[in-house]
Structure formats: C-alpha cells, structure tokens
Amino acid sequence: MxxxxxxxxxxxxxxxxxxxxxxxxxxxxxEMRLDEYRLEGGALCRFDQAKAMRAMTPAQRSAFQRALDAGRLGEAAETLRRAGAGAILERIPISGRARNELQRAFADPALRSGQVRPFVRSGGxxxxxxxxxxxxxxxxxxxxxLPRDREPPGGWRHEAALSAAFGLDANRTETDPLRxxxxxxxxxxxxATLIDRVEVMDRKNPEAGKMQMHYERTRAxxxxxxxxxxxxxxxxxxxxxxxxxxxxxxxxxxxxxxxxxxxxxxxxxxxxxxxxxxxxxxxxxxxxxxxxxxxxxxxxxxxxxxxxxxxxxxxxxxxxxxxxxxxxxxxxxxxxxxxxxxxxxxxxxxxxxxxxxxxxxxxxxxxxxxxxxxxxxxxxx
Known part of the structure; x- marks a missing residue:
C-alpha cells in the first residue's frame, strides 16, 4: 500500500x-481441490461447481449423493468432475510432470491430495x-x-534493522521514505502461466526431490x-x-x-x-x-x-x-x-x-x- x-x-x-x-x-x-478441476488434454480446467451440480443428469445426481452418503469422496469428486465438463471457467496449460502426478491423485485421492495453488489474479x-x-x-x-557500525548487542533483528536503515518511527508513517x-x-x-510440479531439493542430494507440490507459475x-x-x-x-x-x-x-x-x-x-x-x-x-x-x-x-x-x-x-x-x-x-x-x-x-x-x-x-x-x-x- x-x-x-x-x-x-x-x-x-x-x-x-x-x-x-x-x-x-x-x-x-x-488452492484448487480435486473436486474443482478436471484435466483435458494439456490443460487443467477449473469449473463452476454450482453450475456443474445443476447440470447433472438424474443418474449423476443419484450417484453423487450415494457416494457422499457412503463417504466415498473420491467417487463423488469424479462424478462432479464429469459434470464439470460443461461448466469450465478457465483452462490453464499444465506440464507433463504435473499432469502425471495429478492423474495419480484422481486415481487414489487418499494417497495424494491433488491440491493446486493458483497464481494471484485481478479481474480474472x-x-x-x-x-x-x-x-x-x-x-x-x-x-x-543499514548503519552496520551501530549493530546492537546480540545482533540485529529484522524489524529493528529496517527501522535503523530507514530512520523509521513505528508510530509515525510519515517517517517511511518508501512513501x-x-x-x-x-x-x-x-x-503466460502453467501448472507445474514443484519440489524441495536438498543441497546434499540435488537429484532427490521431496515434498512434491503443484503451483501455477509463469513461463520463463x-x-x-x-x-x-x-x-x-x-x-x-x-x-x-x-x-x-x-x-x-x-x-x-x-x-x-x-x-x-x-x-x-x-x-x-x-x-x-x-x-x-x-x-x-x-x-x-x-x-x-x-x-x-x-x-x-x-x-x-x-x-x-x-x-x-x-x-x-x-x-x-x-x-x-x-x-x-x-x-x-x-x-x-x-x-x-x-x-x-x-x-x-x-x-x-x-x-x-x-x-x-x-x-x-x-x-x-x-x-x-x-x-x-x-x-x-x-x-x-
């Protein structure tokens, strides 16, 4: 601001x-969950859940309700995804690595969450x-x-360092030069964006990726x-x-x-x-x-x-x-x-x-x- x-x-x-x-x-x-998107070709397709439910055939609606009542959430999500084909809001390209992982999440939602974190948007x-x-x-x-020659005993803390660098008074916004x-x-x-798989890489073992996640990111x-x-x-x-x-x-x-x-x-x-x-x-x-x-x-x-x-x-x-x-x-x-x-x-x-x-x-x-x-x-x- x-x-x-x-x-x-x-x-x-x-x-x-x-x-x-x-x-x-x-x-x-x-974040987008498994019951909010479907995969079509090379794209992740986010759909309108309410519109998809309204568009369900009687058979789909019955199958959806039975799955919910029985606690079969993966089956219910799959029924909703099928109905979502006619309620697509947005198609976002997806990398092959991410697509493969998310398809596994569709097959076994108990093992993989399938969550996808989107890019921030304004006006869509x-x-x-x-x-x-x-x-x-x-x-x-x-x-x-930062006045490095005036480091306090015990070292700088981040907020104190910012205040010292800019001469900030915490109670006076008019002291901030960034205004x-x-x-x-x-x-x-x-x-400009696509869905991709993200990993945490350890410096000691750069070939091994841990904690795989899925994010919408810019092309580069x-x-x-x-x-x-x-x-x-x-x-x-x-x-x-x-x-x-x-x-x-x-x-x-x-x-x-x-x-x-x-x-x-x-x-x-x-x-x-x-x-x-x-x-x-x-x-x-x-x-x-x-x-x-x-x-x-x-x-x-x-x-x-x-x-x-x-x-x-x-x-x-x-x-x-x-x-x-x-x-x-x-x-x-x-x-x-x-x-x-x-x-x-x-x-x-x-x-x-x-x-x-x-x-x-x-x-x-x-x-x-x-x-x-x-x-x-x-x-x-």
Missing part, C-alpha cells in the same frame, strides 16, 4: 519491461502485484542503508521457449531525496540510486545462490540467458567493466527463500527441524540446505523467482 505523502514534487516515472528468467509464483492463499487475469516488486526494492534499499515510491500492478499476457526463459514480458511503472517523488523529507541521508534515494542498490543487492544474492546450489549445467544455463538478454535497442546487461545502469535483476514471489526477504549480513534463518536446538536460529548470513525448484526438460533443477528487465522509458518533470 502506498501511504499518502501530500502533493507530489518532481515525480519521475520509470517504465520497466520485465521477463521471468526463472519461474515465478505469487499466490493469493487459495494473472497479475504481478506492485506490492511484490516494491517489497524487493524495499529490501535492497534497506540493506544498503515516496509508487509501483503499479502488472497484468500477465494470455498464456529457462523453459527454453518464449517467455512472457510485462510492463511496470515506478513513480519516484523527488522528496525521496530531500533532507527535510527523509532525515537519514543513507535512506534517501533517486531513480539512479534506486536501480543501482536494487541491482547490487540482487546480483550478489543471485551469484551466491548459483554457486551454492546450482553449480554446473543449471548455473551455466541461467547465467547465459541473463547475460544475453538485450534491451529493445540491443544493449547487453554487462559491459566490459560494469552493469548497464538501465538493467535490473529482481527476486519476486514465493520460493525466493528468506535470503531475498532480509538484509544482507542480518538475515538469520529459522530452522525448527534442526536436531540441535542451538542450530535452529542460524548465524547472520548463514544459508540453509534446501531450495524450492521445478525442473527443465532435461531434469535440471531450476530455482524460482528471478526476474530480469530494463528501464525502457524515463519521464522526468
């Missing part, structure tokens, strides 16, 4: 054209909320502004084909860089500084994750696609000595892991499953052992959430 900050002063607008480098999932907290269309992008920018800005930053939502184009450059792009507008009020509006000098920013801090934070995180979890084919593949992604006039992200100032790298959505949501040097992961109680809160900047992934056509693990793009337009007052 953007807090009202009074009349804008010298508002600069940046138009970003972004593309998922790796798949992105941003959910709305809901998948979208990237501006709040998700603003959160990534906020973390990068705070990480750069001068506005980010639009972005609608994804048709066909790592899929090997066309990837969707989307446009986001960022508005930066000139007061974000003024002493009278943002007391802490390190917390002030302008368009150039915003992009630089965001890029520096996420490039460092990207390189560390690649080296720790994905060395080899995956790292080589993803790095090649990142470095080859040209802007509309043909510029490459990395020159001889530096990143292009118009290029951007972000980590968005779920499965970005706590490293991308917390400040560099401050992040302390919580691992309640650790056998030794002393290891359940990790030291600052320690990494865990797992990543949440999907897999490409060659079964290489692919992480979630990396988005790349360019500033394609800048409008200054």
């Amino acid at each position: 953007n807090v009202h900050a009074g009349p804008p002063r010298a508002l600069t607008r940046l138009t970003l054209r972004l593309v998922p480098l790796t798949p992105v999932h941003i959910g709305d907290g809901t 269309r998948p979208c990237i909320p501006g709040s998700s992008i603003k959160g990534a920018l906020r973390t990068a800005l705070a990480s750069a502004a 001068f930053l506005h980010v639009s939502d972005a609608f994804l184009p048709d066909g 450059l790592t899929d090997g084909g066309e990837a969707p792009d989307f446009t986001v507008t960022i508005g930066i009020d000139g007061r974000a860089g003024e002493e009278g509006c943002v007391p802490r000098s390190d917390a002030r920013f302008d368009p150039r500084l915003l992009l630089w801090r965001c890029r520096a934070f996420h490039v460092g995180l990207f390189n560390a994750e690649m080296k720790r979890f994905f060395q080899g084919t995956t790292m080589d593949q993803i790095q090649r696609k990142l470095l080859a992604h040209r802007d509309p006039v043909g510029r490459l992200p990395l020159g001889n000595t530096a990143w292009d100032p118009r290029f951007l790298l972000l980590r968005l959505g779920r499965f970005g892991h706590f490293e991308s949501k917390s400040l560099e040097g401050v992040r302390r992961g919580h691992f309640p499953q650790a056998k030794n109680p002393a290891d359940r809160i990790r030291p600052p900047n320690a990494w865990g052992l797992t990543r949440t992934i999907t897999r490409d056509a060659d079964s290489n693990p692919i992480p979630f959430g990396w988005v790349i793009g360019w500033v394609v337009r800048e409008e200054r007052p």
Whole structure:
C-alpha cells in the first residue's frame, strides 16, 4: 500500500519491461481441490461447481449423493468432475510432470491430495502485484542503508534493522521514505502461466526431490521457449531525496540510486545462490540467458567493466527463500527441524540446505523467482 505523502514534487516515472528468467509464483492463499478441476488434454480446467451440480443428469445426481452418503469422496469428486465438463471457467496449460502426478491423485485421492495453488489474479487475469516488486526494492534499499557500525548487542533483528536503515518511527508513517515510491500492478499476457510440479531439493542430494507440490507459475526463459514480458511503472517523488523529507541521508534515494542498490543487492544474492546450489549445467544455463538478454535497442546487461545502469535483476514471489526477504549480513534463518536446538536460529548470513525448484526438460533443477528487465522509458518533470 502506498501511504499518502501530500502533493507530489518532481515525480519521475520509470517504465520497466520485465521477463521471468526463472519461474515465478505469487499466490493469493487459495488452492484448487480435486473436486474443482478436471484435466483435458494439456490443460487443467477449473469449473463452476454450482453450475456443474445443476447440470447433472438424474443418474449423476443419484450417484453423487450415494457416494457422499457412503463417504466415498473420491467417487463423488469424479462424478462432479464429469459434470464439470460443461461448466469450465478457465483452462490453464499444465506440464507433463504435473499432469502425471495429478492423474495419480484422481486415481487414489487418499494417497495424494491433488491440491493446486493458483497464481494471484485481478479481474480474472494473472497479475504481478506492485506490492511484490516494491517489497524487493524495499529490501535492497534497506540493506544498503543499514548503519552496520551501530549493530546492537546480540545482533540485529529484522524489524529493528529496517527501522535503523530507514530512520523509521513505528508510530509515525510519515517517517517511511518508501512513501515516496509508487509501483503499479502488472497484468500477465494470455498464456503466460502453467501448472507445474514443484519440489524441495536438498543441497546434499540435488537429484532427490521431496515434498512434491503443484503451483501455477509463469513461463520463463529457462523453459527454453518464449517467455512472457510485462510492463511496470515506478513513480519516484523527488522528496525521496530531500533532507527535510527523509532525515537519514543513507535512506534517501533517486531513480539512479534506486536501480543501482536494487541491482547490487540482487546480483550478489543471485551469484551466491548459483554457486551454492546450482553449480554446473543449471548455473551455466541461467547465467547465459541473463547475460544475453538485450534491451529493445540491443544493449547487453554487462559491459566490459560494469552493469548497464538501465538493467535490473529482481527476486519476486514465493520460493525466493528468506535470503531475498532480509538484509544482507542480518538475515538469520529459522530452522525448527534442526536436531540441535542451538542450530535452529542460524548465524547472520548463514544459508540453509534446501531450495524450492521445478525442473527443465532435461531434469535440471531450476530455482524460482528471478526476474530480469530494463528501464525502457524515463519521464522526468
């Protein structure tokens, strides 16, 4: 949410054209169950349950009621799915891996839940909320502004670190410099998402995927084909860089500084994750696609000595892991499953052992959430 900050002063607008480098999932907290969708060809078809029940033949209605009365929920769901063929609301492409797993769930619902978590929508269309992008920018800005020479005894806690970085007063929203930053939502184009199987990969055994789940995620450059792009507008009020509006000098920013801090934070995180979890084919593949992604006039992200100032790298959505949501040097992961109680809160900047992934056509693990793009337009007052 953007807090009202009074009349804008010298508002600069940046138009970003972004593309998922790796798949992105941003959910709305809901899930589709086995009695809410059916599989047809290469698509998951979500249907209107009430309309499907009204369209049942007398025989189907009787079979449905008998199955419910007898507690045969899988049989009842199958009857409802058959009736749902005439009440389709939406068809979402599905990967072969996910389709195979969900077909097994239809056959044995007691063994597999068959739940599918959809992408967040607005007006029925998948979208990237501006709040998700603003959160990534906020973390990068705070990480750069943190007064590391004033670390309190016992170390930083995340909220205290944010307050120290931005000079926040918990009781005064007008102390937040991010009130001068506005980010639009972005609608994804048709066909931009698909249902896929998601795994938790252990660093010690990257071939073994545990806790298989199913999520709607964006297509991405790592899929090997066309990837969707989307446009986001960022508005930066000139007061974000003024002493009278943002007391802490390190917390002030302008368009150039915003992009630089965001890029520096996420490039460092990207390189560390690649080296720790994905060395080899995956790292080589993803790095090649990142470095080859040209802007509309043909510029490459990395020159001889530096990143292009118009290029951007972000980590968005779920499965970005706590490293991308917390400040560099401050992040302390919580691992309640650790056998030794002393290891359940990790030291600052320690990494865990797992990543949440999907897999490409060659079964290489692919992480979630990396988005790349360019500033394609800048409008200054």
